[in-house]
Amino acid sequence: MEMNLTPREIVAELDRYIVGQNQAKKKVAIALRNRYRRQMLSEEMRHDVFPKNILMIGPTGVGKTEIARRLAKLVKAPFIKVEATKFTEVGYVGRDVESMIRDLLEEAIRMVRQEKTASMEAACQKMAQEILLDVLLPHTARHSLAKNPMNLFGGGGGKSPSEPAPVTSEQQMQREHVKAQLEEGKLEEVLVEIEIEEEVKTPFGGMAGTTLEDMGINVQDLFGSMLPKKKVKKKMKVSQARNMLQQQEAQKMIDMDQVEKEAIERTEEEGIVFLDEMDKIIAKDGGHGPDVSRGGVQRDILPIVEGATVNTRHGAVKTDHILFIGAGAFHQSKPSDLIPELQGRFPIRVELENLTRDDLRRILTQPRHSLIQQYSELLKIDHVFIEFTENAIDEIADIAYTVNDQTENIGARRLHTIMEQVLEDLLFDAPAQAFELDDQYIKGRLADIVKNQDLSRYIL
Secondary structure (H helix, E strand, C coil): CCCCCCHHHHHHHHHCCCCCCHHHHHHHHHHHHHHHHHHCCCHHHHCCCCCCCEEEECCCCCCHHHHHHHHHHHHCCCEEEEEHHHECCCCCCCECCCHHHHHHHHHHHHHHHHHHHHHCHHHHHHHHHHHHHHHHCHHHCCECCCCCHHHHHCCCCCCCCCCECCCCHHHHHHHHHHHHHHHHCCCCCCEEEEEEEECCCCCCHHHHCCCHHHHCCCHHHHHHCCCCCEEEEEEEEHHHHHHHHHHHHHHHHCCHHHHHHHHHHHHHHHCEEEEECHHHHCCCCCCCHHHHHHHHHHHHHHHHHHCCEEEECCEEEECCCCEEEEEECCCCCCHHHCCHHHHHCCCEEEECCCCCHHHHHHHHHCCCCCHHHHHHHHHHCCCCEEEECHHHHHHHHHHHHHHHHHCCCCCCHHHHHHHHHHHHHHHHHCCCCEEEECHHHHHHHHHHHHHCHHHHHHHC
16 A cells, blocks of 8 residues: 555545535545554454455445545555446356456556556666667668568578667767757657567457456466567657557566466455445345346355455455445345345445535535536536636526425536537637636527436436
8 A cells, every 4th residue: 555644534535525414524534544554453363354344335426436536546556436237147148247356456567567667667668769760770770670581590691680770970960959859849749660569369258258367277378478470560750650669678677477476466455345246136025037136146246255265367366455335326125135144244324315405505615626517527628717706606596406405316418418518609619719607608509308207317
C-alpha cells in the first residue's frame, strides 16, 4: 500500500468526489486503514488477520460503485467491478466465478507493466531516437544489418552484425544536426518506414477466452512463444513512429516474469473486488428457470470470498486477503435471504441513503470535476461559454428530485439525463459566445416534460 492515510484523511479524499454517504465512507476508510495496520504486524500474525468484507445496501445512483472505485484509485490498488448476475453455477453455460480473480490479476499486471514502462521512459526515448536517426540517415547507422543468413550461424565471412560501421566526421555532424531537429520537434510530420514486430496469430486464439482459460491455460501464449515474431515494415509519421518504437523497446526491457510475480503479490495483498447486484442472485420462493442456478452462484462465490487458490495462466492466486465489497438495492429481498455462509463473509453492513434535493444540488457543483464544470469545459472547446445562475442550479436539482420521486429513483444518474436535455441545443449548434442560463431557461426546456409523467418516463 503506497499511501499511509488515516481513516479521517481517507474520508476527506473521498469527500472531494462523492457527496454525502458519510457512514459508507467511514466503513471503507476503516477497512482500508486495517490493511495498512495488518502490513505492520509480524509475519506470523499477519497471515491470521483477514479483511472484513463490506455489504453496501442502497438504490442505484447513490454512490456505491464510486466509493469503491475512488478508494482503489486512492491507494493504486488493483480493482474490478463485476455483476454477480453474469456468473452461472458450475454446469451451466456462462462465466464461472473464478474469472473475477483472473480479471483482477490482469488489471494488476496492466498496472505493474505501466509503472515499469514509466520508470524506463527516458531510456526508451533515447533508444527510439537512435533508431529514428538510423532510419532517417541510413548511411550514418550505428550498426550494420546482417544481409547474409549464414551470419546467424557465425559464417559468411562478413562483418559481425554488431560491428559498428565507420562514420566520417561529416556524417557525424549531419547526424547531430538531425538529432537536434528531432529533439526540437521539427520533423514530427516527416514520413518514415520502420520495422514493427507483430505476434504470429495461432489458430487457437478464439478458444483461449472461453474454455482453456478457465483451466489456467492460454493457447496463444503456449504456441506463440514457439513461433518467431513477424517483422513488418510500416510507413508513418515520426511522431507516431517514436511512440511505437518506445513501446517496442519497453517491451524488450520489461521482465514479464517479474511483472507477473509482482502483480500476483499485489492482487493477493491489495486487490479489491466490487460485487454488484448481490440481491439479484437470491432465488425467489419456489424459483424455477433462471432461479435454479442463483443459489448455486452464491455457493460458488462463497469459497472465493472465504479464501481459495485460483489457477490462472500467470500462476496461482490466493484470495484470502482480497477485499470484497458487495452491493445491491435489496428492494424485493433482504441480506438475510442470502445463504447463511455467505452472509457471514460480509460482516460489515452499511445502508446508503437516498439522495435529497440538497445532495443533488451539491453533486452539480461541489465535487472535483463536477457535472456543471464538465459541460462548461466541453463547450469551451467550441468557444461557447456557459454560466448557470444559482436559481438555475436549484431548478435542475428540484426537477431531478421530483422526477426521481414520481418515477423510478435512479439517484444522481437522473442529473445526467436532465443536463443532456437542458443543453441539447447548445451542444448541437451553439454560436461562439457566452450564455447565462437561469431558472426560466431550465423551465422552458423541461417544464412540459416534467408535467407529463408518461413523457418524463421516456425522456428523463
